[in-house]
Amino acid sequence: MVKTILRDLERRHSPRFKPWARFKPWARFKSWVMGNDKILQNHFNGFINYMIMPHSFNKIWIHAIWATKERYPLIHPPVEKKIYGYMTTELIGSGCPVRVVNGMPDHVHCLFLLNPQKSIAEIIKQVKGSTSHWVNEQDLIKEKFSWQTGYAAYSVSESVLEKVFQYISSQKQHHQKTTFLQEYNEFIKLHGLQND
Secondary structure, eight states, rough: HHHHHHHHHHHOOTTTTTTOOTTTTTGGGGGGGGGOOOOOOOOHHHHHHHHSSSOOOOOOOEEEEEBGGGGGGOHHHHHHHHHHHOOOHHHHHHOEEEEEEETTTTTTEEEOOOOSSOOHHHHHHHHHHHHHHHHHHTTSSSSSSOSSSOOOOEEGGGGHHHHHHHHTHHHHHHHHTTOOHHHHHHHHHHHHHOOO
């Protein structure tokens, strides 16, 4: 079978060449295989793609931010670790491995891997809804706890992942210099989402 395929390629006549044919020494193809013959190139490329991409791969880091309803400072220091811990559990339950969850009394930041089977909107809706329900059920705070409807979510490149992790981890220090509104506007400008 190998000899037949090589003979077809040498004659530049390859209607019998099938990308799914079992052909182990494909790496031995000579440079002339990638000549000017477009049909030959298409067959070869299809064969290589079949060999090296049999599965789907996804690795999309998401930096999500959302605030408490009307930006009330409801996430007090005594309960923040419990709330962030519950949010982490919910994200993991949604198939989203978590790198960090942190924030301020009026907003949170989450850095997690996106589950390719779900949309960002689905995941954030699930986390926000279950967290607010849990906080109220546990009576962690005196006031009724709820989140604002909206959120912001940005993809994060591997090259800046550690920088974003450090930024989220040091939210308290960061907000000694800047307000949430200033931070929010900076993100909007940085990601080209401002209205002109």
